Amino acid sequence: xRRCRRLAGRMKGRLRREGxxxxxxxxxxxxxxxxxxxxxxxxxxxxxxxxxxGRTTEADNRRSLYFVNAAIKRxxxxxxxxxxxxxxxxxxxxxxxxxxxxxxxRLSQDGAPLLMPYMNKSRSLRVSPEDMYKVLISTxxxxxxxPCSELSxxxxxxxxxxxxxxxxxxxxxxxxxxxxxRGKNTVxxxxxxxxxxxxxxxxxxxxxxxxxxxxxxxxxxxxKDREENTPKGAPKELTTSQLSSEIDEALDKIxxxxxxxxxxxxxxxxxxxxxxxxxxxx
Numbered sequence: 001x002r003r004c005r006r007l008a009g010r011m012k013g014r015l016r017r018e019g020x021x022x023x024x025x026x027x028x029x030x031x032x033x034x035x036x037x038x039x040x041x042x043x044x045x046x047x048x049x050x051x052x053x054g055r056t057t058e059a060d061n062r063r064s065l066y067f068v069n070a071a072i073k074r075x076x077x078x079x080x081x082x083x084x085x086x087x088x089x090x091x092x093x094x095x096x097x098x099x100x101x102x103x104x105x106r107l108s109q110d111g112a113p114l115l116m117p118y119m120n121k122s123r124s125l126r127v128s129p130e131d132m133y134k135v136l137i138s139t140x141x142x143x144x145x146x147p148c149s150e151l152s153x154x155x156x157x158x159x160x161x162x163x164x165x166x167x168x169x170x171x172x173x174x175x176x177x178x179x180x181x182r183g184k185n186t187v188x189x190x191x192x193x194x195x196x197x198x199x200x201x202x203x204x205x206x207x208x209x210x211x212x213x214x215x216x217x218x219x220x221x222x223x224k225d226r227e228e229n230t231p232k233g234a235p236k237e238l239t240t241s242q243l244s245s246e247i248d249e250a251l252d253k254i255x256x257x258x259x260x261x262x263x264x265x266x267x268x269x270x271x272x273x274x275x276x277x278x279x280x281x282x
Contacts, residue, residue: 037093040103040163042120053089065093067111090114096164106164109191112177116166124166127153129203132169135180135187136196136203137210145186157182164190171202 066089092111
């Protein structure tokens with residue numbers, strides 16, 4: 001009887017543990033809005049979903065998901081009422097602002113390398129360095145997004161639905177990941193311009209044109225902001241060359257006035273003509 005009771009107790013314990021594991025897997029696979037973002041990106045069950053956190057407990061207002069290690073997550077949970085956290089973790093998902101119903105979170109460039117080992121081929125795609133370069137420069141200047149048909153992986157892209165896609169390639173044995181957005185017929189890089197310039201250089205291409213374009217746009221924006229924030233009637237700010245030119249003109253005027261004073265006749269002294277001496281009078 002004792003042996004039977006022990007066996008029954010062990011079976012109940014196993015069932016309870018298995019039930020908790022299954023509930024945990026279900027909770028990890030879907031977010032609070034019911035969108036299976038984990039399945040959407042093909043994340044393996046070994047990915048530590050419980051180490052993800054948001055800045056607010058209100059699911060509708062979460063704009064990003066951050067990844068932290070288990071120790072930090074526990075510290076934050078135990079001290080959520082006494083600690084004021086400004087920033088914590090690595091951003092792995094960002095909210096999709098457009099009307100996109102398949103998944104409300106897109107991949108973040110910062111966290112893409114972390115997610116790659118857990119992702120299957122449903123939302124990740126290996127491309128050649130040439131294809132990655134085409135996507136990186138597609139939006140340069142007045143250009144449009146890169147057409148899928150121009151890439152050597154066009155057939156593989158056809159099997160991937162619209163949304164966030166992680167493209168990756170290998171450079172000297174190192175994996176380089178780029179977050180992109182797969183449109184209906186095009187692909188565009190979903191990274192900052194600074195990251196685009198860095199990746200283009202790592203691929204071995206020249207990024208001078210893109211860098212000049214970015215610098216020009218920043219200068220135009222700065223000039224526009226100064227113009228909007230300058231009160232009416234206030235003196236306009238001068239560039240270095242304009243200021244140097246005005247200083248040279250002012251110095252030339254001062255020098256011209258100085259030479260004019262030096263050429264005044266000696267008979268003028270303190271603004272009054274000197275009287276002739278008596279000895280000079282016959």
